Amino acid sequence: MQIEEKEPILSIHNLSVWYGDDQILNSLSFEVQPKQVTALIGPANCGKSTLVRCFNRLNDFTPNFKFSGEILFKGSDMYAEKTDVTAIRKKIGMVFRKPELFRYSIYENVAYGARISGINQSSQLDTIVERTLQRSGLWNEIESILHGNPEQLSIGQRQRLCIARALAVEPEILIFDEPCGELDPIETVKIENLVRDLRKDCTLIFVTNKRRQAARVSDVAGFLYCGGLIEFGTTEKIFTNPQDTRTEHYVTGRLG
Template sequence: MYKLEARSVNLYYGEKHALKNISMAIEANTVTAFIGPSGCGKSTFLRCFNRMNDLIDNVKITGDILIDGRNVYKSKIDVDEHRKKIGMVFQKPNPFPKNIYENVAYGLRIKGVNNKAVLDEAVERSLKQAALWEEVKDDLKKSALSLSGGQQQRLCIARAMAVEPSVILMDEPASALDPISTSKIEDLIYELKSKYTIVIVTHNMQQAARISDKTAFFYLGELIEYNQTATMFTNPSKEQTQNYITGRFG
């Protein structure tokens, strides 16, 4: 059974047909990169997995999205519970205007966990996993907004991991960061692979080549090619893919 599976997914923003009949399967404990020019639908597709598109008015989705074989667009599924199982990291670091500790503990607190020992343990574990613990362990009560951009993004990753999801979705997590912070995030993604299934949207093709096992190329709402990353970057089977990764458009 695949960890994530999309079957003939179509998505419409009002009249606009944004995703066209996309089918794809993602195995557990892999890193999958979504690449493609702006507006190709890769972020929109990513957001189908945790139903974040529900927050936008006027969106219609057909087809099936399965996680561990369960259809997440079945009406009786509890969306909030579903989202707890899937972590998400956004393009721009978006820590809450709270202190570092409360940012990481947020996901547990909304689950109703208030036991200090449990929270302490989860905060420390998540910050360690996100390679941020050493930098912040002495001032966990400091405002998260006082951290640098790269630290904020690692904090957001820690926050997503604190609730122990099995999947982490990342929407261009390093696009707003400097090269050093970016490489830290990339190292992190590589390490997290053993515990999580990671899907990452990126504009940076070198990044996709460095960190992902499989790569999917989207263009104008269609999935053009989906294959092992090594194959995609050395020997793509479609001409459009070839053109995009060699920088001829996009």
């Protein structure tokens, strides 16, 4: 099979991270290609969340956070002084394990991002909200309660609403940090299908500690262990023919 060479959307060079004196990530280097699902797998506390939080500068708020190395977003240093952090966070969205919604209506949760991008016309907002809820597979389920409180939704629906809210600003990269951690198997399948489908429009980074889930959703996978990137490659290779014995032990369930 011919491997298509594309410009990476993210390039990570020798990234190390510390919280105070504790080193959490140890000189990671890899590239994220556009319009693919890149899974980051590994046992709890190996640094997955720390890593992806570097990609939209969420760690900026963490006390004692220090890093060295470089992260390029489409070739530009994401941590350069001139970088517009708000613009970065708009282009690189994040969905967390727990669906945290704003205390507004379902409609307003989705419209919020569009409003802060300067769209105020209600017909335009209606279009964006409908299109985005269709995209995240929620429209038919919640069309009749659009102006109601999102608390009445199931946890899986709230998670898909978080995805809709993130999609409403048309991010270039969407990061999922264990998005199915609290969900039942039926909702988990819906999110997995959605993630695969979103590849058409956007680049996905999918953190999970469920091996089989990573094998199902991703094109490429990286295995993190004790703050190091042990192996990075196509999902097929990582899961069927890993080069490192630690990767092999992890994907076969003997480790972590």
